[in-house]
Amino acid sequence: MYRPTFLVTNDDSINAPGIKLLIEAVRHLGRVVVVSPALPQSGMGHAITLNNPLRLIPSDKFGADIEAYQCSGTPVDCVKLGIFKALNNQRPDIILSGVNHGSNVSTNILYSGTMSAAVEGALQGIPAVGFSFTDHSWESDMSVCVSYIQKIVKMILEKGLFPHTCLNVNIPNLPSDEIKGIKLCRQARAFWEEDFQERKDPMGFLYYWLSGDFLNHDQGENSDYALLKEGYVTIVPVQFDMTCYQALSQMKRWNLDEA
Numbered sequence: 001m002y003r004p005t006f007l008v009t010n011d012d013s014i015n016a017p018g019i020k021l022l023i024e025a026v027r028h029l030g031r032v033v034v035v036s037p038a039l040p041q042s043g044m045g046h047a048i049t050l051n052n053p054l055r056l057i058p059s060d061k062f063g064a065d066i067e068a069y070q071c072s073g074t075p076v077d078c079v080k081l082g083i084f085k086a087l088n089n090q091r092p093d094i095i096l097s098g099v100n101h102g103s104n105v106s107t108n109i110l111y112s113g114t115m116s117a118a119v120e121g122a123l124q125g126i127p128a129v130g131f132s133f134t135d136h137s138w139e140s141d142m143s144v145c146v147s148y149i150q151k152i153v154k155m156i157l158e159k160g161l162f163p164h165t166c167l168n169v170n171i172p173n174l175p176s177d178e179i180k181g182i183k184l185c186r187q188a189r190a191f192w193e194e195d196f197q198e199r200k201d202p203m204g205f206l207y208y209w210l211s212g213d214f215l216n217h218d219q220g221e222n223s224d225y226a227l228l229k230e231g232y233v234t235i236v237p238v239q240f241d242m243t244c245y246q247a248l249s250q251m252k253r254w255n256l257d258e259a
Contacts (some may be wrong), residue, residue, distance in 0.1 A: 004030035004093035004157055007086075009078040011041045011100065014061060014070045022131065022141050023062050025149040026096065029157075033092070034068035035082035037113075041074050042102075044113040046120070048080070049073040056081055075117035094156055095121035095166075098131030099145055102124075102140060103170050105224045106190035110236060113141045118166040118215075119240050124143035127156050128166040130211025134228065135173040146177065148233050151182075161237075165171065168236040170228050178209035183232040190216040196243075 006026055010019040014036035023032055023235045024047040035056070062068050069086055079095060097117040109115040114130045121128025129150060133142050148171055159168070169188075172179060194212040202229055216225050224234040 007092040008034045008084045012042045013077045025146045035078040038070040041113045044074045046116040047074045076120045079120040094126035100132035102136040103134045104132040106188040122166040127161040178233045185222045188225035189218040195239040
């Protein structure tokens with residue numbers, strides 16, 4: 001009987017409870033190979049390592065039956081090394097990233113290491129999912145995520161994904177009987193209103209600490225931000241083609257050759 005291969009990664013590091021839960025959720029469904037950052041890599045986006053050596057160190061953290069490595073690089077480095085080194089150029093059936101400690105709705109996907117690992121899967125033509133949970137605490141009970149992870153993974157194995165796309169899945173921190181269901185939806189237009197707090201170190205030199213508030217400017221229907229707050233698990237199909245086709249069509253009227 002064919003057993004699918006799952007390449008599992010995250011951005012919170014190999015020590016995060018979220019990745020352990022993700023592994024436990026899918027280990028009975030197929031072969032699991034883990035390549036995870038050695039240190040937290042939140043907010044790294046689609047960064048790759050160019051000017052430092054990358055290290056891939058075997059780990060027995062998840063038991064003898066799980067092939068696992070900790071990587072010195074970013075989540076995208078983990079996916080690349082996972083495919084080309086840990087799996088010896090054999091493509092996994094699905095790339096799974098997370099479970100992230102904290103949601104990744106709306107424009108957060110541009111900054112998220114969790115989602116960038118999934119987007120790298122889409123770039124490689126491999127079905128991929130980034131899972132996030134709406135609680136940052138490492139002590140939070142994430143068990144409600146398990147059934148949704150399994151349902152989505154089984155559906156991808158059965159139905160596949162649209163070519164060169166990945167899924168952004170956010171799960172609310174609610175008891176299972178309070179989650180209203182799963183909604184396919186769009187990315188909300190919500191943005192960070194950023195602030196740089198100015199401080200002084202013990203030597204008297206200035207430094208800055210990024211802070212701010214995440215503000216939803218989207219009053220439309222069927223957005224991930226709104227539906228997650230209403231108690232739904234949200235799924236947004238994500239693509240890496242960032243071309244604005246409406247603008248492309250409009251700009252054809254610019255007569256650039258005559259400029």
